[in-house]
Amino acid sequence: MKYILTGPLGLLLIILILLSSCESPTTQSAATTSAPTGQTTEQKNSRPAQLKSAVAQDLAALLHLIDVRLLPLTQRAATRPVPLDSLRQAFRQCRLAYKRVEPFTEYFLPATSRLVNGAPVPEVEVEETKMFEPAGLQVLEPLLYPDPAPVTTDTAAYRELRRQTVRLRRQVLSLQLLWDEQEFTDAHVFDALRQQVFRVVALGITGFDTPLSAAACLPEAAAALSALEKPLRLYIKAPREAAPSLIPKLQAASAFLRRHPDFAAFDRMAFVREHANPLSRGLLALQRQLGIEPFSGELRALRPETATLFDSNVFNPDYYTGNRQWFSNPAKVALGRQLFYDPVLSGGKGRSCASCHQPEKAFTDGVARSSTLTGGTLRRNTPTILNAALQAGQFYDLRSPNLENQAVDVIGNRDEMHGSLETAVGQLARQPRYLARFRAAFPEAATAPEPVVSPVRIQNALAAYERSLVRLNSPFDRYVRGENGAELSASAIRGFNLYAGKARCATCHFLPLTNGTVPPTFQDSEAEVLGVPTHPGSTRLDPDLGRYELTKLAPLRNAFKTPTLRNVALTAPYMHNGQYRTLEKVLDFYNQGGGAGLGIAIENQTLPPDKLHLTRQELADLKAFMLALTDTTNTRAPGK
Known part of the structure; x- marks a missing residue:
């Protein structure tokens, strides 16, 4: 009909x-405006x-x-x-x-x-x-x-x-x-075009849109790129340095996808290095050549002037603060680093943030669950804080919207630090070296009525240090960017192709962050229900209810934040309960179809319960790729 x-x-x-x-719970883009009541001929054309x-x-x-x-x-x-x-x-x-x-x-x-x-x-x-x-x-x-x-x-x-x-x-x-x-405007058009290239890389070639009809994945990705040709031809009117090669680059990228439609065998590394990255770079070059400047003044997770999705400075951690007054500066970072290693925040208990987030272990602690100050163990494993700034929620249950709030929770928790921000303020204010650092970090405090040392400034300084711990320059990053001299083993390259293809890892651990922050806008962070057992080999579901404890909605029962896989070589043991001690055990869990695939009765599992049927070699290749995600540059503790 x-x-x-x-x-x-x-x-x-x-x-x-x-x-x-x-009625949609999501808002429309703020990049649009209402249509004018009338348009001139020039505007219409x-x-x-x-x-x-x-x-x-x-x-x-x-x-x-x-x-x-x-x-x-x-x-x-x-x-x-x-x-x-x-x-x-x-x-x-x-x-x-x-x-x-x-x-x-x-x-x-x-x-x-x-x-x-x-x-x-x-x-x-x-x-x-x-x-x-x-x-x-x-x-x-x-x-x-x-x-x-x-x-x-x-x-x-x-x-x-x-x-x-x-x-x-x-x-x-x-x-x-x-x-x-x-x-x-023209700037919006080019922004949308580059964002579409990023969407194809992060979602299109991974099968995110086509979880059950994999054969449609790559033809649809080709169609998604081909959609850029019509807009581009509107802007390429006269011979220019960058313009003549851009349409052929776009056509070559689409043709590469169409020539290799086999989802499992598709060479995603070659596509990203040889087609997608040059295409997004070319789009930015043409935009600037035409005198159309990117939205450099807009606050976004993904910097508007980004050339490729894998640039080392592609993300702006300050986007996730929610408050422009909390933006980082070098003095805040230095102050936060000093506070991070100072047990003053634990109320005389001798514990600092670094007690559980140890730099040599990628800011984890190497145990399944940390010891409490009261003689027991914590409920959940200690996550890395490397790249933790690049997510829209903190903790495994995403209960904290930002790093500032996360600091309050940990410092005040009687099992973790058993401290008091108010008490710490009094102790820090009596130390001249700290007073000087607070004044340098918060110059606006000179004219503010309240004391320079305050709870919120402690929180913000700690968060600023954590936001400085973004590390996106691993061997994989350098290779996928095509840097001179960058090398990656054949096994790791095969592992990346599996990760973004047959193994389906990238449909939850999104590229390039390998966490649950959703591309290409990176505004929201997701949680998944995996059906994690109490221990390897068990068919009993871990009793931790995850997000459901805070929000009583059935889909959130046993749901936990999707963590980053970067630096996973250093962050064992794994899962929210720390029960998997090796990457091999984790990969086997996914290969079996998660908890449901292992026979655990869990109706709301979001991980597909079907077995992946990955071979031993494929599992080894996946591990090789994950090991190539290591980047702990300049993360040593003071004095080391």
Whole structure:
């Protein structure tokens, strides 16, 4: 059936669609503005205006495909069998059509786009203890894949397929209506183009969008890159130094993906080094050549002037502070480093932050669970703080929104440091060397009414030191960037290809951070339910409820933050309970399908329970790649 928006019913449907888009728990991008009431001829002929029109046409084409191909088939399937191949073909056509608009809908309208092609898991609003039903193409996928697909045998599945298709249509129509209101600049266009290259690297080639239909992964990634050609041609009007080679680079990248469609065998390292990185560098070069400056003044997780996703300074740790007054400076970092190693914060108990976060062990402590000050052991393993600044939540249960809050929790915890920030303020204020450091770190304190040493400044200084511990210059990073002289073993290269492919690691431990901070905007950090047992070999689920203890929503039961795998060679033992002492044991756990694959009864496991069937050599290659993620440069304790 094709829906026609005419008369009062059409108007009512438009209003309902707009209201439904407003109910999304995610907000739309702040990079957009309202459309002006009138435009000059010059504005209408501008490159952004031409691009806006082209994207509108592609959105109309997507809606047309849903109306004439997918929706009629799902309607017919409710009354009589429809060949599964026909349903899948229509579904794949819709996904490919979405990839043509993805660079711009994801950039300008992320909340609505999530309901067209977001992950098929409920959106959790922690503060309100609410869940929102997922929608879109990834929700349709499990109804059509794998074999045998549910719709071939279950009438209820047919009905669900149609319901979700109608919801998909509604969200695409919302995109159309919202897109009509967008106005943007040349700088926004180039920002969106580079972000799409990053999206393809971090999500497109890993199978994030296609967990059950792996054969569609690389053709869709090719389509996602090809979508950049039309906008680029609007900007390449005359011969320039960088311009003539950029279109061929884009075409070569898309062709490489199409020539090698085998998901398991695809050489992702070659694609990133030889195609994706040169393409994103070329986009930035062309942007500057045209006199279109990046948004250097905007605060983002990913620096706007970034050339590739693997640059060593690609991230801005200050983004995660939530407060511009807490931004780092060298004096804050120096003060925080001194406080980090000073037991004054533990209230005379002789323990400092470095007691559990030891530099020589990548700021962990090497034990399953640390000893408490009261004679027991802590509930959870000590995580590394290297790169901890690059996540939107702290602790395994993500209960703290930033490093400042995390410091309060640890210092005041009677089992960990049993200290008092207020008591520490009095002791530090009596020490001239500390007073001088606080004044240097917080120059605004000279005119402030409160004393220079305060609890919040202690918190901020500690956090500033931790934000200085971003390390993204491992052997892998240098090699993937293509630095002169950088080498990586053949085993580690194969391991990277497995990590971002067959082994499915990168669909949760996202590139380039290898943690749960979601690319390409890196605004949110995810948690997963793995089904970790009480100890290796056990079929009993670890009783720690994780995020569920704080937010009583069923999907969060036994959910824990996805930690970084960087420096994993130094951070054993592993998992939130520290029960896996070697990387080999961890890799075997994943290879078996997590807890569910081991026979643990856990209904909400987010890790696919299917066995990966990785060979011994493949497991060894994965380990080699993970060992190549080590970078502890300049992290020694004072005096060492």
